[in-house]
Amino acid sequence: MPIVSRPDFLPGLPKWSRKTLFALALFGICFAFAFPVLWLILTSLRPESGVYYVHRGTEFTLASFAEVLTDDRIVSAFLNSALISTLATIFSLLVTVSSGYMLSRFTGPASRIWFGTIYVFRCIPYISWVLPLYFVTQSWGLYDTYTGLLLPHVAVHICFFSWLMKGFFDGIDPSMEYAAMIDGCTRWGAFIRVAIPSALPAISALAVLCWLFTWNEFLFALILTGNRVPMITVVMAQFVTEMGLRWNLMAATAVMALVPAFLVALFGQKYVIRGLRI
């Protein structure tokens, strides 16, 4: 972002000092967000003995990464997280896009009931879903399985993201779909061939959000999975052992967990911004 000098920013000051202050403010904000990440990266590169003395030592090593990468449990947690995030994104988009479209275009009783349902579920605090879900997954034999984790995630996504999707479709002129219906499409055809392509930036934005949401999710992963389907967010927290805190390993895992999220956010940014603007 270019450092702009806004005329209404401290109007009494000369231009150069306004620019400087503005730059300092920006730097301060960036620093506040970036510092924990920097600290994390620094910690991950320190030997175990050095993590408490980050500011003093000069010894750096990649040993933590090596140790983490050879740990089967952590590697499989990575794969699990990636798989669950991707599947959750795909399945929830399938539902969210059509449900958001219905909420936007149809006003019948079905649409109103659906709207009410997701509204109610959205109002329930996230944490109060977890315990009932634990019992349900237990009794259905889904505890600690992909399905047992995937379904709750998709359900949450539907409740949270149908609204966003409705907003996107509200911003798209429906006469395009009417034109398509006159031009030979069915109602579904108009949705698939005209509405979805026009909403593609928004859908991409939603995909990025969905993916990051699941990748970063901790609570469901903690309660609904055990040893068979470890997730990266849970595994990361398990370096707190009775033998002590393994800060360096935790940091190394965290840095690695950051990378895919960072990449998705980086490449998705363009769509997110464009999509949220619709």
Added chain:
Amino acid sequence: MAAISLSKLNKHYGSLFHAVKDVDLEIADKEFVALVGPSGCGKSTTLRMIAGLEDITSGDIRIGNRVVNDLPPRDRDIAMVFQNYALYQHMSVYDNLAFGLRNKKTSEAEIKAAIDRAAGMLGLHELLARKPKQLSGGQQQRVALGRCIVRNPEVFLFDEPLSNLDAKLRAQMRIEIKRLHAAIPTTSVFVTHDQVEAMTLGDRVVIMRDGRVQQVGTPLQVYGKPANKFVAGFIGAPAMNFVNVTVRSDGVATTVEADGLKLTVSGADARALAAYHGKPVIMGARPEHLALGEGAPGASFDAHVEVVEQLGSEILLETKVGSHGITVARVPAETVIARGDRVRVSAQPGRLHFFDPETELPITG
């Protein structure tokens, strides 16, 4: 060959809103009919029912020989132009034009020929590779017209297609649509809230209000013989002046009188007003049928100029006659006149309209 016939057409939204009420309308093959009325009068709903985008509550719609009540839009063989163009934003102009034909499984060679022809008529050749976003409003609407032409449908439907364009472009597109209809005579229904568009484009004009058809007729008929006060006020620009007057008769001459105004009526008007002696009626006078200066005996009155609108080609005067505001049009542009002047205004004999104040129907002999 496709005439359109609407019979006893009704549209209810829920139990509260009755949008279209018992509309009967026969549109001949190749006829251009303009549906006009203020917003919320049911004209767009009627059009959307013809298109099949809106369910009908009761009544019948026929296109050609088929009752199309339950046919989806794609099976009605119609094409529609929308107010906001409704071009497929993610497709090029060429693909927009080809979309309908591809759905009909037309061969690419035929599609190309059809698009070539339409592009030639509308001057779209340089635009074919562009995306709709890269076009101006007028160009987008031309593409939307092209999308209709290439399909070669039985019926064209226009839903306020010129409303989003600026005044100059609107006049241009009006001519373009007229030219198009002459080149490809196709049954057309044109919805607009602009009476000028309706009058200039329509072979016949349908005036609607509150879901009901008020009058169907040629532009000249609806202008000259409005079916009620609403039509009289809606058609014509500037709008007709209405003055509440009382009819008086001294046995020889019939006069209509209001505060500051006394006009003698004769002939057919006098005979028509015979039943209203001593009673109030509404007099309608079109601004263009009023002129400055002394006219026929008993046809003139004094007016007080309040606003002078110089249009270059003519002057519009807003005047006050007693307590009534009266607009006078067609005053020569060179006339020297200013706010506050007192002028003599005369009405063209036989061009006055009279309406019953209760039924608002015209009083005719």
